[in-house]
Amino acid sequence: MMRWGQLFKRKDLQHLVDELANENRLRRVLGPFSLTALGVGCIIGAGIFVMTGRAAAEDAGPAITISYTVAALGCVFAALCYAEFAAMAPVAGSAYTYAYATLGEIFAWVIGWDLILEYAMACACVAAAWANYLNEVLRTTLGEAWMIPERFCSDPFTTPGAWFNVPAVAIMLVVTIILIVGIRESAATNAALTLLKLFVVLFVIGLGLTMINKDNWTEVPYGKRLTTAELKVNAVIADKLKAEKEKAAEGTGKPAAKLTKAELEQVKVDAEYVRAKLAYDKAEQMKVDMVKAGTLTDEQADAEIAAAKETLDAATAKVQDPSQFDATIAEINKAALEATAEKWGLLGAIISPERLKPLDDAFRTNYTPYGISGIMLGAAIVFFAFIGFDSISTHSEEAINPQRDIPIAILASLVICTILYVLVAAVITGMEPYFEIDTKAAIAAAFRKQAELTGSKVLGYSSILIAAGALAGLTSVMLVTFLSQARIFLAMARDLLLPPAIFGAIHPRFKTPHISTALTGLVICVAAAFTPISDLEKMVNIGTLFAFVIVCVTVLILRFQNPDMPRPFRCPVIYIVAPAGILVNVSMMMFLPLSTWIRLVAWMAIGMVFYFAYGYRHSILGKELVHELAKEGVSPTDGPLPS
Known part of the structure; x- marks a missing residue:
């Protein structure tokens, strides 16, 4: 007992x-x-x-x-x-x-x-x-x-x-x-x-x-903000190209060829297009969200879209088939949405991130590009x-x-x-x-x-x-x-x-x-x-x-x-x-991810195992308590008295 x-x-x-x-x-x-x-x-x-x-x-x-x-x-x-x-x-x-x-x-x-x-x-x-x-x-x-x-x-x-x-x-x-x-x-x-x-x-x-x-503090459009997925665009495209080479090498008995210098340069060009397309899509979405939140005027939003379109057109001219990146862009957008939701941490797991999004938009400026959750x-x-x-x-x-x-x-x-x-x-x-x-x-x-x-x-x-x-x-x-x-x-x-x-x-x-x-x-x-x-x-x-x-x-x-x-x-x-x-x-704890809370609970559970396996049985205060009970004529409920 x-x-x-x-x-x-x-x-x-x-x-x-x-x-x-x-x-x-x-x-x-x-x-x-x-x-x-x-x-x-x-x-x-x-x-x-x-x-x-x-x-x-x-x-x-x-x-x-x-x-x-x-x-x-x-x-x-x-x-x-x-x-x-x-x-x-x-x-x-x-x-x-x-x-x-x-x-x-x-x-x-x-x-x-x-x-x-x-x-x-x-x-x-x-x-x-x-x-x-x-x-x-x-x-x-x-x-x-x-x-x-x-x-x-x-x-x-x-x-x-x-x-x-x-x-x-x-x-x-x-x-x-x-x-x-x-x-x-x-x-x-x-x-x-x-x-x-x-x-x-x-x-x-x-x-x-x-x-x-000082322009880096207040003049960088918040449409430039990047998620972890967007920061890894180059790696995502390179990995897909490597996977294609590995698939082509299957059954040949030869290892997949490494990416050539020309292919690595093309990866950079392709990544530039993907980032430009993501920025353009983000600018269009920003017009919907920010104008509604009152933190951006129609004129400002249109200027952001125009600038993003110009960059996208220049990047598109350098790639052969932009449609080949549609699946990659969809994957990155999905990861970006998940990352945005994760910024709300445990709070986002309790309250729907969609309900919290207007709060982010209300706080979003060039100085605070990721909003209050950021x-x-x-x-x-x-x-x-x-x-x-x-x-x-x-x-x-x-x-x-x-x-x-x-x-x-x-x-x-x-x-x-x-x-x-x-x-x-x-x-x-x-x-x-x-x-x-x-x-x-x-x-x-x-x-x-x-x-x-x-x-x-x-x-x-x-x-x-x-x-x-x-x-x-x-x-x-x-x-x-x-x-x-x-x-x-x-x-x-x-x-x-x-x-x-x-x-x-x-x-x-x-x-x-x-x-x-x-x-x-x-x-x-x-x-x-x-x-x-x-x-x-x-x-x-x-x-x-x-x-x-x-x-x-x-x-x-x-x-x-x-x-x-x-x-x-x-x-x-x-x-x-x-x-x-x-x-x-x-x-601050509430803004840490749910996965972190789960790991904390698991860590504490492991700690409890160690406590009851050793600490509980050897604790000085535990021994004092047993002896106090013995003096009062109460039998210990956890085995013999410690020596």
Whole structure:
């Protein structure tokens, strides 16, 4: 029979504070600068160097700056709640520890399991993206011939013929060794990398502001917006041609011939026609939708159609039989409709996307080409970039003066990075039209394109510096997320929810959880090498948003449960801030795809299996409950008393 009391048994908050006197604690060596550097080091990286370009090109357009503001708003509310709790209970564990003290063991396990998505899998995502900027460095310094072949930089599930992401594995091995050596060395490495990438970010903003074309923000017709399917037109046409060759080779005993140079050139011409036809069809549909919504006049719509028709006529003249692409265009249009519906995420699965479409049209302008759904989905995607500030709270146990330094570091890192994010997003979307942004290495590629266009050697050298800075930025993100994950496992092992011999062992010399770090590093290497990253990113985001919601809930509950507990830092207007944090973060979750929610449920189900197989049976609070029942003369309902 189940011991239901154990599932909701809470860890006494005073007990958390008392644990700080234990000799087997982590070394207190981090001051406010180091803690802020940890936060900035984690925040600045994936967002600026990876997420911004793709989210701007495919989800939000120039309004990516609004997306960052929405994401930051959710983080501000959660940050204030994190700061209050981290100052009250400056021990390792972050949201896991907070949930254990307020909601009970089962919720603590759920959050602890969820944080694996936030930290370990986020680290895997960034490691996989690291290869793209490594190739950008090689391309700008040594030439394309020196770039690592795609089959060694991609996962085999999304790139046919790929082996695995070799650079991701290599950099993760280096990061694992650094983290095993010690927190002081890790902090020093991170501080150096953080200073380097801060310089690069400020350099990008300063130089990029001189090359902004404001027309890219407000004058690019929103009919230019592209879906993922439209961005892959070249690949779709090339794949069809390859399939035709493979079919022709069947039965001959010979392999299908590779595409010739002439055929590859024809693919480009054909793709140009397909894109022009899609743009023309979109312009005609736009007249129906936008004029009805009142965001476009008949004259403006007719001008868009005329311009699209002119481009289509020029492209049509270059292809032999336009009708041969009718099926391809139909497939892409179908995928585009599905992609548009997916922008509404779970909300679109609950409410018909057709009923939500007028809302999108009402918000659609040249600055907001994808409408309100694009802005919110963009916020949910770039939210990945804000996981750094809460990682500070996982290092409370290593802070010299946690009651003062943790709140300062959390809020300072969030404010600094939000300002930098918005500025860089404005630069990227101002330097080139959003639909032309390189989705793999947006910033470095933007400067490289400008260098190629103008022949400027200064810009050429700048793109090298930016790509190198991006590598440093991504590396520091891996350091902090990986470091945070090990601390979460350590906290769970101390409560015996995880095997302490593995996850709770502290190296006698380095004072780091070395076994846990090595094991986690191995898992992250496998995930980064073989996992499709795009879906994993959404899993990281929904896991992080879920954790933020729980933190807002727990701090609010604790104000009622234990109002007299000393609070070195008090969240201002908690009865407004906490509910607002819940509302904003849940809203972003609602715009993530239904498939992501399904994966989250599946992940949590797997976690429940692990909990009842080990944690439930070995938990310290579970043992205490059984002994309490025994003292009261109540027979335990779950087997013999633990020894």
